[in-house]
Amino acid sequence: MSKQQMQYGLWPSPITPxxxxxxxxxxxxxxxxxxxxxxxxxxxGGRGTLVASxxxxxxxxxxxxxxxxxxxxxxxxxxxxxxxxxxxCEANGQIFRQSLDYGEPLPITPAxxxxxxPALSSNGRWVLYVHHHQGRDALALASIGGERWxxxxxxxxxxxxxxxxxxxxxxxxWIEWDHPQMPWDGTRLQLATLEFxxxxxxxxxxxxxxGDAQTAIFQPTFSPDGRYLAFVSDDSGWNNxxxxxxxxxxxxxxxxxxx
Numbered sequence: 457m458s459k460q461q462m463q464y465g466l467w468p469s470p471i472t473p474x475x476x477x478x479x480x481x482x483x484x485x486x487x488x489x490x491x492x493x494x495x496x497x498x499x500x501g502g503r504g505t506l507v508a509s510x511x512x513x514x515x516x517x518x519x520x521x522x523x524x525x526x527x528x529x530x531x532x533x534x535x536x537x538x539x540x541x542x543x544x545c546e547a548n549g550q551i552f553r554q555s556l557d558y559g560e561p562l563p564i565t566p567a568x569x570x571x572x573x574p575a576l577s578s579n580g581r582w583v584l585y586v587h588h589h590q591g592r593d594a595l596a597l598a599s600i601g602g603e604r605w606x607x608x609x610x611x612x613x614x615x616x617x618x619x620x621x622x623x624x625x626x627x628x629x630w631i632e633w634d635h636p637q638m639p640w641d642g643t644r645l646q647l648a649t650l651e652f653x654x655x656x657x658x659x660x661x662x663x664x665x666x667g668d669a670q671t672a673i674f675q676p677t678f679s680p681d682g683r684y685l686a687f688v689s690d691d692s693g694w695n696n697x698x699x700x701x702x703x704x705x706x707x708x709x710x711x712x713x714x715x
Contacts, residue, residue, distance in 0.1 A: 647662070
């Protein structure tokens with residue numbers, strides 16, 4: 457077959473807009489308590505579907521009726537898990553819970569703004585998440601049953617992302633930063649102690665663990681025993697894993713990569 461010369465950009469291609477839109481993309485991943493059920497988010501043709509799998513069963517869809525998608529800028533992921541529940545953000549802004557065994561999805565929050573990075577407390581009672589409404593971010597708390605109106609517990613920063621619970625259920629951590637910074641420019645890692653009362657929840661103690669306007673911090677995670685807080689820091693100019701000892705209040709690097 458002879459070659460045919462054509463003007464740039466006009467030759468036929470097997471890659472079409474339709475094939476690109478229908479491509480499968482894998483995003484968030486989360487483990488249920490105990491580590492026996494793995495959840496992940498599949499983006500199919502632009503629509504998000506939550507999938508679960510265990511050692512004894514094939515992968516199965518949990519959210520065929522919903523488009524799983526967080527729409528909070530840099531707020532974080534769309535799913536969380538724990539205590540036998542999948543927690544996910546729907547494209548309309550609500551957060552839902554879905555049993556990993558059976559049943560219908562149940563709303564945790566009203567269709568008011570948008571949520572991201574839902575994290576379930578160790579006692580299974582509370583969902584901590586990033587809430588965005590009318591151009592403003594906040595850190596919010598909702599009950600797992602959805603019987604109470606969600607409460608914003610911190611608003612004194614422009615942006616929030618990646619909240620996480622301490623195993624004791626009374627401490628939380630998160631990343632925050634202010635305009636005009638972007639999260640890769642500089643962020644702050646905060647550690648807070650919560651005080652629960654019938655009237656609501658408040659932050660009783662607050663400590664900045666790491667970060668500043670020139671240091672970006674990402675992905676804070678508590679160790680299973682609650683003694684350590686791990687996070688990624690670029691204070692050396694490169695992203696390295698760090699560990700903060702909550703008992704000794706000491707920080708040490710776990711990696712020293714320069715790549």
